[in-house]
Amino acid sequence: MKDFLQQIEKRRTFAIISHPDAGKTTLTEKLLLYGGAIQQAGIVKGKKGARAATSDWMEIEKQRGISVTSSVLQFNYDGYCVNILDTPGHQDFSEDTYRTLMAADSAVMVIDAAKGVENQTKKLFKVCTMRGIPIFTFINKMDRDSRDPFDLMEEIENVLGIQTYPMNWPIGSGKDFKGVYDRQRREILAFKHDGKVGVNQAQSISAKLGDADLDELITAPLHETLAADIELLDGASYEFDREMVNNGKLTPVFFGSALTNFGVEPFIKEFLALTTPPLPRHSSAGMIDPIENDDFSAFVFKIQANMNKAHRDRIAFMRIVSGRFERGMDVFHVQGGKKVRLSQSTQLMASEREIVDEAFAGDIIGIFDPGIFSIGDTITTAKTPFTFDSIPTFAPEHFARISQVDTMKRKQFVKGMEQIAQEGAIQIFKEPGGGFEEVIVGVVGVLQLEVLEHRLKTEYNVDIRMQTLPYQFIRWIENEDVDLRKLNITSDTKALEDFRDRKLLLFTSQWNINWATEKNPDLKLVDVAQN
Ligand code: G4P
Secondary structure, three states, X not given: OHHHHHHHHOEEEEEEEEOOOOXXXXXXXXXXXHOOOOOOOOOOEXXXXXXXXXXXXXXXXHHHOOOOOOOEEEEEEOOEEEEEEEOOOOHHHHHHHHHHHHHOXXXXXXXXXXXXXXXXXXXXXXXXXXXXXXXXXXXXXXXXXXXXXXXXXXXXHHHHOOEEEEOEEEEOOXXXXXXXXEOOOOEEEEEEOOOOOOOOOOEEEEEOOOOOOHHXXXXXXXXXXXXXXXXXXXXXXXXOOHHHHHOOOEEEEEEOEOOOOEOHHHHHHHHHHHOOOOOOEEEOOEEEOOOOOOOOEEEEEEEEEOOOOOOOOEEEEEEEEEOEEEOOEEEEEOOOOEEEEEOOEEEEEOOEEEOOOEEEOOOEEEEEOXXXXXXXXXXXXXXXXXXXXXXXXXXXXXXXEEEEOOXXXXXXXHHHHHHHHHOOOOEEEEOOOOOOOOEEEEEOOOHHHHHHHHHHHHHHOOOEEEEEEOOOEEEEEOOOOOOXXXXXXXXXXXXXXXXXXXXXXXXXXXXXXXXXXXXXXOOOEEOOOOO
């Protein structure tokens, strides 16, 4: 029992988010370097665009040079068992990021010190705040000329609406990035160059403000600036408030350079100490707390197909909420109403899959999925099964009519569409009472339509015709007894059903939504489908 609790207490599960190119991949790699999971930097991400297998799962990623899918990395560091959930950088996949955050207990936001808060940072930050999880900020690329750190703090506060608390403060930037000042310990960490940029762990020398040899270590002007900055900071910035950090209202900020490794160690140490062990999750049976519940329980937050061309397979990623996972165990798949044996489990570590025999709350396991799981599903060994709160689906904003070119391939087409929809990459709609003759697909980002076409062709050998439609808004109808034919709606509003037979309307404009609600006073429209 003691061992069981220790296993939970030492786990830290988080996601890293950033605007593309701010340095998320580099920071992830450096965390692996410090965790001893890789011996030398340069493995996760190869030279010039040759991203290694972690994010190489789909051709389309390579062609476009973006990371569409998420990976899970686990390593031990300083007595902690760290689980990093990687999130896609492209904005068209922010729904995927949201689901990944459902599995995380905190998030690390990487910001480019020269650019500050960028577009995608804003979007991802919003997704984080929807989850209300703690957010830690790593201001990266301090080895380049950077913006004034006070300006950066102000921008984070004003644009993102979160209070900041600098845990450390940079000493210089660009070529003169000499180190960081640790505000808690009131200590300077001056970095030492070893001539090999970022390959090995960074070395540093500790010193105190006012030390006689500090001028030599960080130069007299930087010493002076630092003393003035610290005085200003101590007087002006918010108090450090752990409760506010836990609620995502205040972000602890760290400065560093993932490329040179400077500031990576102070960040990881402090971050792991501050962030929480696995948090409880809400369910139909109340809160499921890993400390109080011994029964195994987990939920599916992501389904990934086609991870390996050699074996055509699909993996359901699950976040363990409570209990202990053992390979081969029997669990109850609540939504499927069936017992399943979790015999083939896998965890992803860089390019290799490792088989996991045992896992605990906070861990992510991948289970080979013959097509039975959907996003949000619960599995458990509890005597009285329960379901975790469902993961809301984002309202799609782009729609297209899809039909197969070769009608003989109907079976493959239906299978492909169903499976891709189960993964949560697309939502499919049909004419009321209709089937798969012709379907309308809704996606959050247009790139998902491209992925759909590509995957149907390569994985299911089906060519499709796609006609993009002018709709921009979806509203599900809550009234159960509504007759779609009798609704008073504009001619360019489309009435459809989803594949769970829930009725809905697609609109081309807000004006048409207003029309529908005004002309049909009893109509109850919602923009999130209730599961
Ligand atoms: P991302 O995952 O957030 O998209 O960013 P990624 O880590 O891929 O980094 C984007 C670019 O920024 C890379 O350069 C990377 O080397 C560089 N970079 C990351 N962290 C730092 C840092 O602390 N300082 C500096 N100066 N650069 C940094 P690239 O030229 O696009 O790729 P590569 O050819 O160098 O691998």
